[in-house]
Amino acid sequence: MPTATVSQRKIRVLVAKPGLDGHDRGAKVIARALRDAGMEVIYTGLRQTPEQIVNAAIEEDVDVLGLSILSGAHNTLVPKILEGLKAQGADDITVVVGGIIPTDDAARLKELGVAAVFGPGSSLKEIVEFIRSHARPR
Amino acid sequence: MGGLDVSRTQDRLSPMAQSGLERKPRFLTTSGVAVKGLYRPDDVAALDYNRDLGDPGCYPFTRGIHATMYRGRLWTMRQFAGFGTAEETNQRFRYLLKEGQTGLSVAFDLPTLMGYDSDHPRAEGEVGVEGVAVSSLADMETLFDGIPLDQVTTSMTINAPAIVIFAMYLAVAEKQGVPFDKLSGTIQNDILKEYIAQNEWIFPPRPSMRLITDIFAYCAEHVPRWNTISISGYHIREAGATALQELAFTLANGREYVRAGIAAGLDVDAFAPRLSFFFNSHNDLFEEVAKFRAARRVWAKLMREEFGAKNPRSWMLRFHTQTAGCSLTAQQPYNNIIRTTIQALAAVLGGTQSLHTNSLDEALSLPTEEAVRIALRTQQIIAEESGVANTVDPLGGSYFVEALTNQMEQGVWDYFRRIDELGGVIPAIEQGFFQREIADAAYEYQRRIESGEQIIVGVNAYTIEEETPIPILKIGPEIEAKQRERLARVRRERNATRVKETLAEVRRAAQEGDNLVPPILEAVKAYATLGEIIDELRGVFGEYEEVLIL
Numbered sequence: 001m002p003t004a005t006v007s008q009r010k011i012r013v014l015v016a017k018p019g020l021d022g023h024d025r026g027a028k029v030i031a032r033a034l035r036d037a038g039m040e041v042i043y044t045g046l047r048q049t050p051e052q053i054v055n056a057a058i059e060e061d062v063d064v065l066g067l068s069i070l071s072g073a074h075n076t077l078v079p080k081i082l083e084g085l086k087a088q089g090a091d092d093i094t095v096v097v098g099g100i101i102p103t104d105d106a107a108r109l110k111e112l113g114v115a116a117v118f119g120p121g122s123s124l125k126e127i128v129e130f131i132r133s134h135a136r137p138r
Numbered sequence: 139m140g141g142l143d144v145s146r147t148q149d150r151l152s153p154m155a156q157s158g159l160e161r162k163p164r165f166l167t168t169s170g171v172a173v174k175g176l177y178r179p180d181d182v183a184a185l186d187y188n189r190d191l192g193d194p195g196c197y198p199f200t201r202g203i204h205a206t207m208y209r210g211r212l213w214t215m216r217q218f219a220g221f222g223t224a225e226e227t228n229q230r231f232r233y234l235l236k237e238g239q240t241g242l243s244v245a246f247d248l249p250t251l252m253g254y255d256s257d258h259p260r261a262e263g264e265v266g267v268e269g270v271a272v273s274s275l276a277d278m279e280t281l282f283d284g285i286p287l288d289q290v291t292t293s294m295t296i297n298a299p300a301i302v303i304f305a306m307y308l309a310v311a312e313k314q315g316v317p318f319d320k321l322s323g324t325i326q327n328d329i330l331k332e333y334i335a336q337n338e339w340i341f342p343p344r345p346s347m348r349l350i351t352d353i354f355a356y357c358a359e360h361v362p363r364w365n366t367i368s369i370s371g372y373h374i375r376e377a378g379a380t381a382l383q384e385l386a387f388t389l390a391n392g393r394e395y396v397r398a399g400i401a402a403g404l405d406v407d408a409f410a411p412r413l414s415f416f417f418n419s420h421n422d423l424f425e426e427v428a429k430f431r432a433a434r435r436v437w438a439k440l441m442r443e444e445f446g447a448k449n450p451r452s453w454m455l456r457f458h459t460q461t462a463g464c465s466l467t468a469q470q471p472y473n474n475i476i477r478t479t480i481q482a483l484a485a486v487l488g489g490t491q492s493l494h495t496n497s498l499d500e501a502l503s504l505p506t507e508e509a510v511r512i513a514l515r516t517q518q519i520i521a522e523e524s525g526v527a528n529t530v531d532p533l534g535g536s537y538f539v540e541a542l543t544n545q546m547e548q549g550v551w552d553y554f555r556r557i558d559e560l561g562g563v564i565p566a567i568e569q570g571f572f573q574r575e576i577a578d579a580a581y582e583y584q585r586r587i588e589s590g591e592q593i594i595v596g597v598n599a600y601t602i603e604e605e606t607p608i609p610i611l612k613i614g615p616e617i618e619a620k621q622r623e624r625l626a627r628v629r630r631e632r633n634a635t636r637v638k639e640t641l642a643e644v645r646r647a648a649q650e651g652d653n654l655v656p657p658i659l660e661a662v663k664a665y666a667t668l669g670e671i672i673d674e675l676r677g678v679f680g681e682y683e684e685v686l687i688l
């Protein structure tokens with residue numbers, strides 16, 4: 001095995017479930033798909049506060065933060081997480097959101113700095129490829 | 139590979155497939171079970187009519203729990219609703235009753251489901267969003283304002299804090315002057331499936347089971363027509379389980395509740411007739427019908443043979459069905475009306491007692507009033523126009539459906555054996571058994587969609603440039619402010635001493651093992667909030683910690 005250079009380092013992804021939402025089917029399927037695609041995946045488990053998620057993303061030194069929200073609370077939770085990352089100087093972490101997000105809300109989240117929003121029916125291949133090409137550069 | 143049959147079926151290509159006459163190498167149900175091209179008498183050669191099917195209304199109830207089924211009375215059309223404040227949901231209930239709905243079904247918001255008041259910091263952004271916010275008796279009074287509780291049946295989807303919400307309902311009845319023995323309805327109250335799939339738990343499993351048996355005991359004595367639990371496969375399926383897993387895990391949970399009731403000193407026939415079930419109905423018509431028919435047969439055998447129940451009502455599995463939310467697509471959303479129709483048809487052909495049909499827009503948001511009306515009309519068209527309600531169990535005797543029913547039943551017994559080997563349902567939860575089985579099945583299903591083996595119309599085939607978005611219902615942030623204000627007023631105006639006294643009594647009963655329904659009823663009548671009562675219980679019972687399975 002050749003020594004991994006910085007650019008060959010595996011992409012590290014934190015998959016997180018903010019808020020009170022317990023629907024974790026999507027988060028778990030995505031986590032497995034990313035892992036099968038050769039990424040290092042950390043899953044927070046349910047009901048994390050925005051602070052807990054920001055801290056975990058920084059401590060785990062991830063390149064990508066994937067948020068899964070199906071409760072409709074995305075307009076409250078996602079901005080808090082983005083602000084938290086910014087306050088800690090970690091806003092170069094690529095943030096993607098998955099779940100039930102109405103189209104106009106998705107547009108607003110993207111304006112705030114979310115790289116992509118994946119709704120129901122998104123293909124795993126599409127998500128994997130997006131993360132590969134948009135993970136923050138190391 | 140968990141409970142999936144996929145890997146085992148791969149090497150079993152049919153002769154027709156091998157000869158190249160069939161259009162694909164294998165034909166699978168939605169759950170990944172291989173289906174043959176033709177079923178014949180020898181597939182059900184061992185079937186004995188009286189032993190395995192029986193006439194409708196007769197043991198083992200495979201063909202239905204009533205002799206006349208829908209010729210006697212149609213199923214209850216019960217649309218789940220709830221959003222915003224209690225006033226808004228009250229308006230939606232009145233609308234649905236006016237449109238011919240025959241029962242109410244309450245959706246609570248996430249803070250309520252988790253036992254948090256609307257003004258708790260963790261509730262921020264979630265108040266009234268996914269259901270109605272209920273923090274105190276005042277909200278419950280508004281929710282049922284103008285709806286006489288002796289004239290409707292009400293189903294409430296509430297689990298971890300079920301005992302508190304149920305006490306609030308009793309208190310509203312008391313205020314309306316309705317005696318408890320005239321109340322009819324259901325609380326979901328099924329905590330085991332929360333640990334397995336739905337994830338809205340508060341306390342650890344064992345004290346949670348005690349809350350449930352307290353409700354069994356209280357209702358057996360005081361609220362005899364109330365369905366004390368709705369043992370739910372719905373959420374297990376939504377989390378990604380196969381049809382067989384949904385059935386097996388749900389019946390395993392049912393068996394566990396019966397054991398707990400008996401262990402708490404109750405006579406099985408005193409509480410078993412009030413147990414009810416709640417299943418999902420997914421896309422695969424015959425697989426779903428077989429699931430419902432097998433459910434009744436397994437339960438009847440279990441109750442009569444294993445638990446020795448004497449009352450035939452204890453043997454009968456009664457169930458509510460909801461069409462599969464996870465089958466709905468955000469793409470070409472009007473197609474969801476057709477999916478829902480097929481799923482509703484399966485529930486009716488399977489002999490459901492009540493039915494919720496999802497609205498076409500639910501992969502996008504909460505349903506609009508128009509979308510809800512179409513969903514209700516779907517049921518009415520099946521009931522009044524399709525003719526399927528004219529005869530009982532019309533698919534009974536079909537070689538295919540009977541073979542699938544047998545296969546489903548056998549699969550359940552096999553899962554029961556595996557669960558027992560792990561020490562029962564709670565140890566299996568603690569070992570992550572169910573969680574892993576479901577995650578495996580969900581991933582496998584997604585991979586079949588990715589590979590194109592499982593076609594989803596509008597998603598991985600027959601796609602279009604999406605048209606202009608359909609109208610959706612949005613819950614504004616002003617709801618949260620309004621609800622917090624209501625709650626602040628309740629806290630201001632109630633008798634603080636009385637609240638303190640009744641809460642202390644709740645804690646004492648929790649510690650000493652007394653039935654918790656009476657002290658919680660007193661506390662809610664004093665306008666102690668949901669969050670305050672749950673905090674007392676949490677102080678005694680502790681909190682559950684998630685078993686992380688990936």
